[in-house]
Amino acid sequence: MITLYDHPRSGNCYRVxxxxxxxxxxxxxxxxxxLARANHTEAFERVSAFRQVPAIQDGDDEPIWDSHAILLYLAHRYAPQWIAPSDQMGQMHAxxxxxxxxxxxxxxxxRLTKVVSTEExxxxxxxxxxxLDVAGLERxxxxTLAAFNKRLTEHEWLAVSRSVADVDCYGYLALAEEAGIDVANYPAIAAWRHRIEALPGYVRHGDTASSAPHDGFLNNP
Known part of the structure; x- marks a missing residue:
């Protein structure tokens, strides 16, 4: 079974x-x-080179860190139907x-500036x-959202066919409201989010119902 080193509020962990x-x-x-800096240990560095979540351990294989790399690994190994056709591969990776x-x-x-303290x-x-330039981040x-909206006005999925790129980008576009963004201003993004949310197996951010139980707080990974 795959072990996922996780934090429930992280959009990077959510996409995995x-x-x-x-x-x-x-x-x-x-x-x-x-938040308690439990990832800042030499032990966890052996799991994740930059001490970041998410990371996964797939059986006895070497751990994989970085959410984008994890998604591509999972798709290639377990779900090739989520890999774009060869003529769309460039768009998927783009x-x-x-x-x-x-x-x-x-x-x-x-979003981070809205959900934790300024200092954090x-x-x-x-x-x-x-x-911290919050106004600059808003601009x-x-x-960024305008570019997504234009693409999704022209195509149902980012790489034309549904692919792992959609899940990768959805991880934070699903949390736009937590950043103070009204997605109604981006109707093509809103429609695309609904398409993803209609997929079998979809889980919302923060929904752990379909996941295996937590092992608790990891202070010495």
Whole structure:
């Protein structure tokens, strides 16, 4: 069984939990208390090179960290139907790259400033609290969402066919309201979110009903 090192509020962890549920793959979840800095240990560094969640351990294989890498690994090994056809492969990887760059530098940190304290957000973003530019993050977020909305106005799925890129980008686009974004202003994104939410196996952020029980607080992973 796959072990998932997880934090329930993380959008990065959510995209992995969601994909595991969509492909019907059982997992054992280990809660890593990142707010208590439980990930800042040499032991956890052996699981995740940059001490970040999520990470997975698939049997006796070497651990895999980074949510984007985890999704691609799971798709290639267990759910090839989520890999785009060869003529759409470039688009799939391009939109995964958008998740790792544009979303990770706009919507993702903007949401963080709303759900934790300013000091905690600054710590995780690696900046001084006085340097947090929330207004700038809001502008970047709206530019990113406008690009998504245009793409999804023209196509049902990001890579034309449904692929792992949709789950990757959905992880934080599903949480846009927590960043203070009204998704009604982006109707194509809203419709795309509904399509994902209608898929068999879909679980909402924070819904643990279809997951294996937690192993509790991980202070010494």
């Amino acid at each position: 939990r969601l994909f595991l549920s969509l492909i019907g793959l059982a997992s054992r979840r280990v809660f890593v208390d990142v 939109w995964i790259s958008v998740s790792t760059n544009e979303i990770a530098n706009s919507l993702q940190p903007l 957000a600054a710590h995780h973003l690696g900046v001084d609290a006085s340097l 970047k977020t709206h530019r």
